[in-house]
Amino acid sequence: HAKHVEGGGVCVFSAALETAVRADRAIEVALQGSTLEDELTIVFQPIIELASGRLSAVEVLVRWTSPVLGEVSAADFIAVAERSTAIHSITRAVIRKGLKAAQHLPDDVAVSFNISACDLTSATTLAFIRREIERTGIDPGRIWLEVTETAVMANAETAAQALQAFRDIGVHVALDDFGTGYSSLGYVQRLPLDKVKIDRSFVAGLDGTDGDTIARAVITFCHTIGLSCVAEGVETPSQWRMLQEAGCKHAQGYLFSKPLTLDALLALCTEWERQRPWGARQRQRGAA
Numbered sequence: 001h002a003k004h005v006e007g008g009g010v011c012v013f014s015a016a017l018e019t020a021v022r023a024d025r026a027i028e029v030a031l032q033g034s035t036l037e038d039e040l041t042i043v044f045q046p047i048i049e050l051a052s053g054r055l056s057a058v059e060v061l062v063r064w065t066s067p068v069l070g071e072v073s074a075a076d077f078i079a080v081a082e083r084s085t086a087i088h089s090i091t092r093a094v095i096r097k098g099l100k101a102a103q104h105l106p107d108d109v110a111v112s113f114n115i116s117a118c119d120l121t122s123a124t125t126l127a128f129i130r131r132e133i134e135r136t137g138i139d140p141g142r143i144w145l146e147v148t149e150t151a152v153m154a155n156a157e158t159a160a161q162a163l164q165a166f167r168d169i170g171v172h173v174a175l176d177d178f179g180t181g182y183s184s185l186g187y188v189q190r191l192p193l194d195k196v197k198i199d200r201s202f203v204a205g206l207d208g209t210d211g212d213t214i215a216r217a218v219i220t221f222c223h224t225i226g227l228s229c230v231a232e233g234v235e236t237p238s239q240w241r242m243l244q245e246a247g248c249k250h251a252q253g254y255l256f257s258k259p260l261t262l263d264a265l266l267a268l269c270t271e272w273e274r275q276r277p278w279g280a281r282q283r284q285r286g287a288a
């Protein structure tokens with residue numbers, strides 16, 4: 001159905017849109033009634049250092065099983081939570097659980113958290129993170145905070161200041177999903193960042209002919225301005241090899257491991273200590 005609105009514009013309501021709006025509303029209601037601290041869990045996706053194959057970090061990813069809606073995907077409920085203060089409760093719960101889990105991991109494994117645009121500019125979130133770091137005694141250098149390119153672009157000036165405020169407490173900041181937000185390279189160069197996470201869509205393109213050139217150029221650009229790269233969504237051995245050749249520092253993806261529970265992650269740590277499946281030896285064999 002099309003409906004004329006004031007000012008002469010036409011507003012189109014499709015069935016799909018209506019369904020999406022209703023689903024979002026259901027998520028909103030379920031979030032309000034939930035005891036988030038109990039219903040949220042976290043999983044960890046290994047991030048490897050490509051040169052050595054060692055586990056260098058884990059990305060903390062939130063999971064929500066609502067008693068009303070069942071399992072809701074992170075992308076879906078985070079987007080809804082960002083429209084209210086629910087996002088702050090989610091961020092705090094995830095950070096609290098993540099830092100607790102970090103105490104069980106080797107000291108040289110970094111822990112990477114996703115934070116939303118509204119967390120980035122919140123003095124309360126910054127203070128909370130600083131306090132939790134002090135309370136748990138974790139080395140702040142072990143903590144990476146990922147903020148999406150789109151979140152940062154929403155307000156460039158404020159974002160730059162906020163990123164610096166986080167770096168001032170000793171944590172590392174990474175630009176997440178780089179390549180999806182259409183920000184200019186000059187703009188990225190001016191941001192106070194430590195790392196860039198290259199979006200899965202670029203990595204997927206590595207198997208094609210042109211994609212290879214683009215991904216290499218992006219990696220070279222990041223290195224030129226002094227940022228280290230993390231490739232996301234690595235799914236095939238050929239993507240893995242091309243990233244190594246391009247000098248990309250870190251990578252994550254289903255090829256290495258899916259997101260894991262803490263117990264499964266600890267088992268993987270032990271296994272990778274005994275035999276490093278993504279190490280140099282394997283690389284030579286793979287390249288032959």
Ligand code: C2E
Nearest residue numbers: 061062074075078094114115116233234235253254255259
């Ligand atoms: P993201 O930060 O870019 O996280 C990567 C997403 O890609 C994760 O989805 C992960 O499971 C998935 N992934 C990892 N490797 C592969 C691969 O090889 N192939 C494919 N196809 N996918 C892969 P997930 O866990 O569903 O999270 C989706 C998004 O939700 C995240 O994207 C992030 O933006 C957001 N998110 C997750 N946890 C949190 C959180 O605690 N706080 C905030 N603010 N956002 C979060």
Ligand code: MG
Nearest residue numbers: 059114146176
């Ligand atoms: Mg992320």
Ligand code: MG
Nearest residue numbers: 176177197232
């Ligand atoms: Mg990402």
Ligand code: MG
Nearest residue numbers: 176177199200
């Ligand atoms: Mg993403």
